[in-house]
Amino acid sequence: MGFEFLQPVNDNVLAFREELSVQTLGKKIIVHSAEEGFPELEDVKIAFIGVLDNRGQLDEQRQHVHLNYIRKEFYGLYPGNWHVNMADLGDIQPGEAISDTYYLVKTVTEQLVKQGVIPVFIGGAQDLAYAVYRGYDKLEQMVNYVNVDARFDFGKEDESMSARSFVTRMVIEEPHNLFNYSNVGYQTYFNPQEEIDLIEKLYFDAYRLGEVCKDITLAEPVFRDADFVSIDMSVVKSGDSGNIVKFMPNGFDGKEICILARYSGISDKVSSFGIFNHSDTRQESVLIAQVLWYFVEGVNFRSGEFPFGTRENYTKYIVALDEEEIVFFKSDVTDRWWIDVFSNKIGNNKVKTTALLPCSYQDYLTACNNEYPERLWKAQRKNII
Incomplete structure (x- = not known):
């Protein structure tokens, strides 16, 4: 048609x-x-x-x-x-x-x-x-x-x-x-x-x-x-x-x-x-x-950052919480942030595109304060249920 x-x-x-x-x-x-x-x-x-x-x-x-x-x-x-x-x-x-x-x-x-x-x-x-x-x-x-x-x-x-x-x-x-x-x-x-x-x-x-x-x-x-x-x-x-x-x-x-x-x-x-x-x-x-x-x-003005073809232009941050580590990536080009979902041990991951979850700098600061980012928590629930 x-x-x-x-x-x-x-x-x-x-x-x-x-x-x-x-x-x-x-x-x-x-x-x-x-x-x-x-x-x-x-x-x-x-x-x-x-x-x-x-x-x-x-x-x-x-x-x-x-x-x-x-x-x-x-x-x-x-x-x-x-x-x-x-x-x-x-x-x-x-x-x-x-x-x-x-x-x-x-x-x-x-x-x-x-x-x-x-x-x-x-x-x-x-x-x-x-x-x-x-x-x-x-x-x-x-x-x-x-x-x-x-x-x-x-x-x-x-x-x-x-x-x-x-x-x-x-x-x-x-x-x-x-x-x-x-x-x-x-x-x-x-x-x-x-x-x-x-x-x-x-x-x-x-x-x-x-x-x-x-x-x-x-x-x-x-x-x-x-x-x-x-x-x-x-x-x-x-x-x-x-x-x-x-x-x-x-x-x-x-x-x-x-x-x-x-x-x-x-x-x-x-x-x-x-x-x-x-x-x-x-x-x-x-x-x-x-x-x-x-x-x-x-x-x-799209930058081609999602999904990552290479991680050369990103800075990796690892935040240690009480029971696990949360891995963040920050783009050196646009200053945008992602959470590495696979690194955070999400179970039955339904779609590969959720491997890198877009987030904000505030989510990173939340993790640094030993609090779980809400966006990551919801992503986990959607993959587990």
Whole structure:
């Protein structure tokens, strides 16, 4: 199956693109147009795909999805000193049933990731993230999913699929490819205590909004270990997003959400990315375009540190606790830290990629204080159970 179901970029957007400076992104991105047809992907590293289906929001205020504003804002930006090739592949139209849309998103994800292309989905409702996750089913790998969201998006087992319940489907439905789920930016008053308890029970990771805003670098190792990252735009406070349709008085500010997008891009492991649940407004489109810009910049500055090809450019630290030693590695190039999981005698290691667990300098200091790093403890539990 090819990509014949993808609709070309809107003619209005293409006309806008024609008027842009030759130095802008719009003139550097290969575009799927009705006139030129579908682009060759041989040298493409990042592919943008719109998904115009938001039925999963189950909301009376649900708006029609079109991405013209976002495309115009993004095309009009100037690139940094970038070297990767990008393509805009157009849009996936809503299928007759929402399951049809899921199938198309899954197919695009599987084919692009297999080709070494990073799909970047700009969509309607965030339940589309489930379809992206399912795109890894035939790729024979476990998936670490990071959800930047004010809510965990769990639901009851018998609840129909929606933007508020799709993570439960990731956990319970076969094939069981979900190795870890991490939430960045949750706000406690939006999440039932039973869901907070479930995060602990499953040894998943969750970082409160205030915790991340106080020190945003705490989130970096989470993204470094991710395969798929999605952003629910309602995690950004309305004062910065411009979304007053669904008013959010608290959330990340514009700078913080761009930093998190850059962390996603710079991670050597992230192979798909998505932005969902945005309002169809010019105001929010400006921010989304800049979030996309920072993700692309991150991809351009990937250092190739994960997994290690060689350990020549790393300093090894051994911390002796009461009952065992913990081995850390610090990159001499980027100053990023890892814990050597195999050295710490984790039992039935399910996936080889967990041999080196991304961590922070703070985790190293925690071990130096004779305390067990929480990230290592959770990694052990997930491998043992």
